[in-house]
Structure formats: C-alpha cells, structure tokens
Amino acid sequence: MTDQSTKPVGGESLFTVLVALCANVLIATAKSVVAVITGSASMVAEAAHSWADAGNEVFLVVAERRAGQPRDEAHPYGYGREAYVWSMFAAFGLFTAGAVVSIWHGIQSWSAAEGEAEVDYRWAYAVLALAFVLEGASFLQARRQTRLAARRVGLTVLPFIARTSNPTLRAVFLEDAAALVGLVIAGAGIGLHQATGDARWDAVGSIAVGLLLGVVAFFLIGRNRDFLVGQAASPALRRKALEGLLDHPAVERVTFLHLEFVGAARILVVAAVDLVGDDVETRVAEQLHDVSDAIKRQDMIEDAIVTLSRPESPSLDLASYR
Numbered sequence: 001m002t003d004q005s006t007k008p009v010g011g012e013s014l015f016t017v018l019v020a021l022c023a024n025v026l027i028a029t030a031k032s033v034v035a036v037i038t039g040s041a042s043m044v045a046e047a048a049h050s051w052a053d054a055g056n057e058v059f060l061v062v063a064e065r066r067a068g069q070p071r072d073e074a075h076p077y078g079y080g081r082e083a084y085v086w087s088m089f090a091a092f093g094l095f096t097a098g099a100v101v102s103i104w105h106g107i108q109s110w111s112a113a114e115g116e117a118e119v120d121y122r123w124a125y126a127v128l129a130l131a132f133v134l135e136g137a138s139f140l141q142a143r144r145q146t147r148l149a150a151r152r153v154g155l156t157v158l159p160f161i162a163r164t165s166n167p168t169l170r171a172v173f174l175e176d177a178a179a180l181v182g183l184v185i186a187g188a189g190i191g192l193h194q195a196t197g198d199a200r201w202d203a204v205g206s207i208a209v210g211l212l213l214g215v216v217a218f219f220l221i222g223r224n225r226d227f228l229v230g231q232a233a234s235p236a237l238r239r240k241a242l243e244g245l246l247d248h249p250a251v252e253r254v255t256f257l258h259l260e261f262v263g264a265a266r267i268l269v270v271a272a273v274d275l276v277g278d279d280v281e282t283r284v285a286e287q288l289h290d291v292s293d294a295i296k297r298q299d300m301i302e303d304a305i306v307t308l309s310r311p312e313s314p315s316l317d318l319a320s321y322r
Helices: 012-038 043-065 081-111 121-152 157-163 167-196 200-231 235-247 280-294
Strands: 251-263 266-275 301-308
Touching: 012 043, 012 121, 012 157, 043 081, 043 167, 043 280, 081 167, 121 167, 157 167, 167 200, 167 266, 167 301, 200 251, 235 251, 235 266, 235 280, 251 301, 280 301
Parallel strands: 266 301
Antiparallel strands: 251 266
C-alpha cells in the first residue's frame, strides 16, 4: 500500500531538517554580525527572524525524534502524532516570531522612516546573497526529497506537499521556499530604498515578508490540526485497503472501513467484515486475527482492528472509491 505521503526512507526527513537548521544558524549568525557592523535596525530584525527560524527547526528535529519512538502500553498506536504537535509549535513560531515581528517592524520603520540612518548597502546585499545561497541549498535538499516521494505516488511537488502526512518535510519545504521569496522581497525593498532615498520601501518589504510568512504559517497550522484531530485517508487508499480485504480468502464482504493517520505514513485501519461460512466462535476468532495480521503486513499500517459485521449492514462497494 502506498500513500500520498510515502514512508520516510532511512531518516531522510531528519537529514532534510538538519540541513535547514544548519543553514538557518549560519544565516542568523551572518545577519547578526552585519547588524553589529552597520547598526541597522532592519538587519537586527532580520537577524532575530533568522534565529527564530533556527528555533523552529529545533522543534522539527524534536518532532522527528519523538515520533520515531516505538509503541508502548501507554501509546498502543505509537508516537507518530508527536510529529504534528511539534510541527504545530514550529508553525506558531513562524507566525509569531516571523510574520508578526516582520509586520510590526515594518509598521515601526514606516513611522520612523525619515529619521532612519543610512544603511550600508554593500553589507546588506552581501548578507542577502549569502542567505540566498544557504537557503537555496536547504531548499534544494527539501525539493529533492519531495520530488522523489511525489514521483512514487504519481503526484507533482505542490499537490504532494499539500496532501502529505509528513509534517516536517512540508514545513521545511514551505519555510525554505518562503525564505527565498522573502529574500527577493527584502532585496527589492533595499534596492528601492537605495534608488529613491525613501526608507519606507524597507518598511513595505518587511510588511510584505510578514504577510507571506503569515500565509505559510496559517497553512501549516491548518494541516497539522487536520492530522491531529484525525485525518482520514484518501479514497484511493481506502479503495486499495478494501481490495486487500476482499481478496482475503476468509472475507466474504466488508461493511465498514476506516483509515486514519496516526503519524507520518502511519495508518490505523478499523474494519467490519463478514466471514465466509458459519464457523464456531474459536475458528471465527482465529480468522479475524488472520485478516488483521494480513493487513498489518502491508506497508504503512501501524495497526488493524477487525470485527464482525452485522448481518443487516450493507456491503461497501469498490466503485464508490473511484
């Protein structure tokens, strides 16, 4: 069974997050040094924003590590949903330390534009160029992993990012993409400031970057919320699961089927089936266990709960999942 998420291979999602973390730390350090040299309030805000981004990546590292813990008695379906919790923290961080700070700083800069000291444009452009290279390297790693995963399920990159159950990959991809667009916006604001002598262009750039980050943050928050409250699997996945159940020799029909994500590329299956024949209770119990075990042997299945159907319950139709 495959998914629009696909199972992370060999800790590649963790590697992608670590690449982004290293890039953000280097960018934040460069911006901090330039902020000290130039005394630019805008660069101070940019440095604070990059340090906040690095902090968000730490949340994503924690998400990957905690979600990978084996199941136990307290968590019979594993710790997969931990990834959505910590990714939610990262998304809130992007909103508060990214969007809100950038918009607020832009409003303040607009008000104080006339009294703002001249920026050393050489240092500003240099740090933006360095940031673009480092963010670009991080984005290329996220894009490479995303393209490979999307190709396996026959999707292009953006639809895959919208649907995937892997929250860390989605967060790194979108945050890096937003950072690259934000650097272009910031560069345009500085260029217009230099060309016109009007510092309010810097303020416009800061506000525009904040709005961009706000859109990304709200999208990430919404998707993490969807998976935390119980994201059902797609009709294509449900159809494959139903086909697998009906192909089992002990199953005559299926009357109920629910697939729910309990982590990145981890699915809980709940089904009600009508078994072939009318065996005694002990034999029926064995057959139900056999059906459940067959389901759990499939890729992505965290656990499967199979019960008997009521005689009057209607059968599920494969055609309804096309």
